[in-house]
Amino acid sequence: VERLFKDEATEEKGERARMASFVGAMAIADLVKTTLGPKGMDKILQSTGRGRSVTVTNDGATILKSLHIDNAAAKVLVDISKVQDDEVGDGTTSVVVLAGELLREAEKLIATKIHPMTIISGYRMAAECARNALLQGVMDNKEDAEKFRSDLMKIAMTTLSSKILSQDKEHFAKLAVDAVMRLKGSTNLESIQIIKKPGGSLMDSFLDEGFILDKKIGVGQPKRIENANILVANTAMDTDKVKIYGARVRVDSMSRVAEIEGAEKDKMREKVQKIIAHGINCFVNRQLIYNFPEELFADAGILAIEHADFDGIERLALVTGGEIASTFDNPESVKLGHCKLIEEIMIGEDKLIHFSGVEMGQACTIVLRGASFHVLDEAERSLHDALCVLSQTVNDSRVLLGGGWPEMVMAKAVDELARKTPGKKSHAIDAFSRALLTIPTTIADNAGLDSAELISQLRAEHHKEGSTAGIDVISGSVGDMAERGICEAFKVKQAVLLSATEAAEMILRVDEIITCAPRRREDRM
Secondary structure, three states, rough: OOOOOOOOOOOEEEEHHHHHHEEEEEEHHHHOOOOOOOOOEEEEEEEEOOOOOOEOOOOOHHOOOHHOOOOOHHHHHHHHHHHHHHOOOOOOHHHHHHHHHHHHHHHHHHHOOHHHHHHHHHHHHHHHHHHHHHHHOOEEEOOOOOHHHHHHHHHHHHHHOOOHHHHHHHHHHHHHHHHHOOOOOOOOOOHHHEEEEEEEHHHHHHEEOOOEEEOOOOOOOOEEEEEEEEEEEEEOEEOOOOOOOOOOOOOOHHHHHHHHHHHHHHHHHHHHHHOOOOOOOOOOOOOOOOOHHHHHHHHOOEEEEEEOOOOHHHHHHHHHHOOOOOOOOHHHOOOOOOEEEEEEEOOEEEEEEEEEEEEOOOOOOEEEEOOOOHHHHHHHHHHHHHHHHHHHHHHOOEEEEOOHHHHHHHHHHHHHHHOOOOOOHHHHHHHHHHHHHHHHHHHHHOOOOOOOHHHHHHHHHHHHOOEEEEEEOOOHHHHHHHHHHHHHEEEHHHHHHHHHHHHHHHHHHHOEEEOOOOOOOOOOO
């Protein structure tokens, strides 16, 4: 037989290929399975790079992002969890677990000689049916502001309860809801700044109306300015030396060098004069400001802040309503930023600059305090999840109950569909409903409860009309989710359902894996 591929390339066909992709995908699902739910465990990820940095996390996307995987099917699952993270922010673990389960069920079906395409069309019907079942169980309180706010609080608390912040979830849920309510419906989280300062406990974290810049105020400058006009700039303020690289200046005496430097100084002074002519009392620059211009600013009673990093000035411009300027010849065309008060505050050991009473009420700063950097990083990830979910919910205000309730509702609807559907597809639809049940099963397992017992009780409960039963992990039994206030955003659940189904379909379609030959490094002797 003629060889088709290069020497090192490998190919696997049919059963073997399918085996490899199933096994890989299930292994990934089992890896993050234990982080699901309020009693989920954390993982430590240790990098082999410099510094051996350690991450402790519970966030499915973060765990999978840091893995280097060889298996092709596993990569698809990593991808969907990333997309879920970008799209809605939460549900990254559920998506992987569900897709893994769908594949596990599919493997059993393929073993009984059902064609993958039949399974896929069954899954498609089931997903559609499950989505309709979800749509029927939706609550929407957009009109009633009070109720809507309490919905948001519940969603935030549910999201945070599976994270490190679960102890102080009320405190953080309030922070997140306040921050998102400020955004007035935009999903741009850039204007919520999160500053991490080690020290204190997580309970000391707070939300600040204004904007906090992580910089110190220069020497001999006013520490407090009221009714500030702020010019945000990105320009070089460090030319009091000759800065023409590689230029040779021939002079016949030292006094001539002094003249050149004097001219440079005058140039700088002129630039500062131009800036002062804008009628400002606060100048924030992205680049360095040397001592000489800083002195000039101090004499004019202007607060000059140097080296505000890019994030800093972009946010500052956004918050104060100014624009970033880089030329200062015509002051009337530059938009200045305004705020009521600029002052220096202390958080822990560090001095920060606090802008309050800013133009756009949209921006705010969340200051996180915590025992160590690892705690802070994880707290930031958790809070970010909550913020993403909330900002999506503000736009799409449909809310579901949580705690395994949506999965039970979907499974029930899918089960009924399987009974009505003739042909081999019904096996696939049945398998889909079994896969849906694994999410509540896993939640119960992670809490160390008897999942088989609980799920059968739940099933019985859900056969009554309009049941609101779900798994109550705290008391370890079937509880009423509406009473407990455990809610989830509809958008998250829908994204989980659809992406997991699509990923499973994609992996099911595989019947051959071809691995390229590795490139040889030639001996360059």
